[in-house]
Amino acid sequence: MSKLKVTTIANAADTESVNVTNVVNGTAKAWVNFNGEGTVAIRASHNVSSITDNGTGYYTINFTNAMEDDNYAVAAMINCDANGYLVMPVFAGGGASTVSPTNNARSTYLTTSGFTVAMTSAANFGNQADTEDSCFVVFR
Numbered sequence: 001m002s003k004l005k006v007t008t009i010a011n012a013a014d015t016e017s018v019n020v021t022n023v024v025n026g027t028a029k030a031w032v033n034f035n036g037e038g039t040v041a042i043r044a045s046h047n048v049s050s051i052t053d054n055g056t057g058y059y060t061i062n063f064t065n066a067m068e069d070d071n072y073a074v075a076a077m078i079n080c081d082a083n084g085y086l087v088m089p090v091f092a093g094g095g096a097s098t099v100s101p102t103n104n105a106r107s108t109y110l111t112t113s114g115f116t117v118a119m120t121s122a123a124n125f126g127n128q129a130d131t132e133d134s135c136f137v138v139f140r
Helices: 020-026
Strands: 008-010 017-019 028-035 041-046 048-055 058-063 073-078 087-091 114-121 134-139
Touching: 008 020, 017 020, 028 048, 028 058, 041 048, 058 134, 073 087, 073 114, 114 134
Parallel strands: none
Antiparallel strands: 008 017, 028 041, 028 134, 048 058, 058 114, 073 134, 087 114
């Protein structure tokens, strides 16, 4: 495999440039836009191979290429549930379908191969809800 080693990337006119560190460390390592109602369906994605439907409002997002470690950040934008209530994504692990301190160890929801979230209804905290529009972006 060939390697191109540079410190700066510039446009052809050399009027704009960016340090390669910003490109390597400042771009999304993965993102996904999916429908979580009924059968989960990925609309568009980058570095996401699949989504595991673990139950109502409970998903595992699986990476195509693993992260180097589990020290990445996840940002989300979620639609309301079918009743119009705000839905908040929270990390959820341990194979449980509800979120609690006893089943939410960091090592169970953030891994190099993906992350697990529960879409928790603001109207009834602790109960998950499927959402039609769910978007996640991963930075490392």
